[in-house]
Amino acid sequence: MNKADKSLIYPLFIPMQGCPGRCIYCDQMKISGAGDFDLEAAIIQVQAFIRRNPSRIKEVAFYGGSFTALDEAKRERILCQILAVCDPNTSIRISTHPLYIDQAILEHCRKYRVFTIELGIQDWHDEVLKASGRGYSSKQALDACRLIQDAGFRLGLQLMPGLPGSSPQSITFNHEMLKQIKPQFLRLYPLILIRGTELERIHRQGEYQPLSLNDAIQICADYAELCQQMGIRIIKYGLPSNIDQSEILAGPYHPAFGELVKQELLKRDLKKHPQRCVQLSNQELQLLRAHGCKFSMSPI
Ligand code: SF4
Numbered sequence: 685m686n687k688a689d690k691s692l693i694y695p696l697f698i699p700m701q702g703c704p705g706r707c708i709y710c711d712q713m714k715i716s717g718a719g720d721f722d723l724e725a726a727i728i729q730v731q732a733f734i735r736r737n738p739s740r741i742k743e744v745a746f747y748g749g750s751f752t753a754l755d756e757a758k759r760e761r762i763l764c765q766i767l768a769v770c771d772p773n774t775s776i777r778i779s780t781h782p783l784y785i786d787q788a789i790l791e792h793c794r795k796y797r798v799f800t801i802e803l804g805i806q807d808w809h810d811e812v813l814k815a816s817g818r819g820y821s822s823k824q825a826l827d828a829c830r831l832i833q834d835a836g837f838r839l840g841l842q843l844m845p846g847l848p849g850s851s852p853q854s855i856t857f858n859h860e861m862l863k864q865i866k867p868q869f870l871r872l873y874p875l876i877l878i879r880g881t882e883l884e885r886i887h888r889q890g891e892y893q894p895l896s897l898n899d900a901i902q903i904c905a906d907y908a909e910l911c912q913q914m915g916i917r918i919i920k921y922g923l924p925s926n927i928d929q930s931e932i933l934a935g936p937y938h939p940a941f942g943e944l945v946k947q948e949l950l951k952r953d954l955k956k957h958p959q960r961c962v963q964l965s966n967q968e969l970q971l972l973r974a975h976g977c978k979f980s981m982s983p984i
Contacts, residue, residue: 691741693777694733696726696766698746702753704781708817708882709847709875712748717926723762731769742774743800750781750804752789763796775799779842782828783820790835801832802840802871807847807854808861815849822861829865839867840919845903846875846895846935848886855903859910871920872907874900876927876935884933897944900936905948921945940975947971951979 697718700706713719730744744766751759763776777800778793785803793801803825807813810822832839843858862870877887877894886892895903904921911918922941929937938944950971954960964972972979 691743691775692733692737693743693745694730695745695747696730697721698749698751698754701749701751702781702784703750704753704783704819705817706882708886709844709878711878711881711931714878714880714931715923715927716748717924717928718748723765727765727769730766734769734771734774738771738773740773742770743777744770744774745777745779745800747779747802749779750784751778752780752793753784756792759792760796763798767797770797777802779804782825785828785831787831787835790831790837793837794835798837800838800840800868802842803828803832804842805829806842806844807850807858809850809854809857812847812849812854816847826861826865829867833865838869839865840869840871841865841867842871842873843907844873844875845900845907848883848892855906859907862907862910862916863914866914867916869917869919870907870911872904872918873920873923874904874936874941876923876937877933879931879933887934894935897936897938900941901944901948904941904945905952908945908949909952938975943971943974947974947977947979951977954979 697712697716698721699712699716699718700710701721703710733744734742746762754762766776774797776793776796776798778798779802782803782805785801805825806816806818808822808825813820813822813825829839829841841862845855874895875883877883883892887894908918910916920942923937927937950968
């Protein structure tokens, strides 16, 4: 395991700052539950985080927007002031949009101790990207990943099962792309229909149906099995549980979504290896019984 995999992360939210437009499904204010970004407050919080964890490997992460799409002067001001209160054990992680990656941007990232870049790809398939209005092609997303990897940054990807236009074929294509790119880690956020988004209107017109909870679990479990073979860590399943649930109109939201995926993986494993039923740990037994699961299999 890479050293940075064990790092502590202090998250800062810059809801939708820098984003080239508003994606049809997105409202980061509601998803993150964070207000507007306040640099002065962030500096104080980061300072306290550094003091509490002097000897740990740490990252300060900027989530919820497109960090590298902010103008250079703004990025510089934010990073200079945050790094001024960091110790040498701390690096920066950013989340950004694939269209805002080029050599100059990566040089700037390197100068300000960015070690990890997360790209919100959401889907690799051109039809899905088009139907979801993401504004880039599969090829452009791939080029951004290659630039990041070739420049030596850690690459994380965010994918969003259930986007408009997705299909079994697009999921297979996404699997193939993951095998090609092999990012260090992956986040899976099945699409949840949020009140007030453009997708709400499309849904009301009957032109979009979100995934069922079970379909989202199955799709994520398939990704998990693939990632296990490829050595790609999945660091998050599902949207954060701090989202105001009254803002969710439809879709596969569950506050313990990640646990449901792990439960599905365990059930699949037991079906393949029924002899394991007699060797389950207490933790696995608890997982099998969690959330009203009725899984049963007689030990052989
Ligand atoms: S999905 Fe990403 S790029 Fe689109 S509006 Fe939300 S934060 Fe910005």
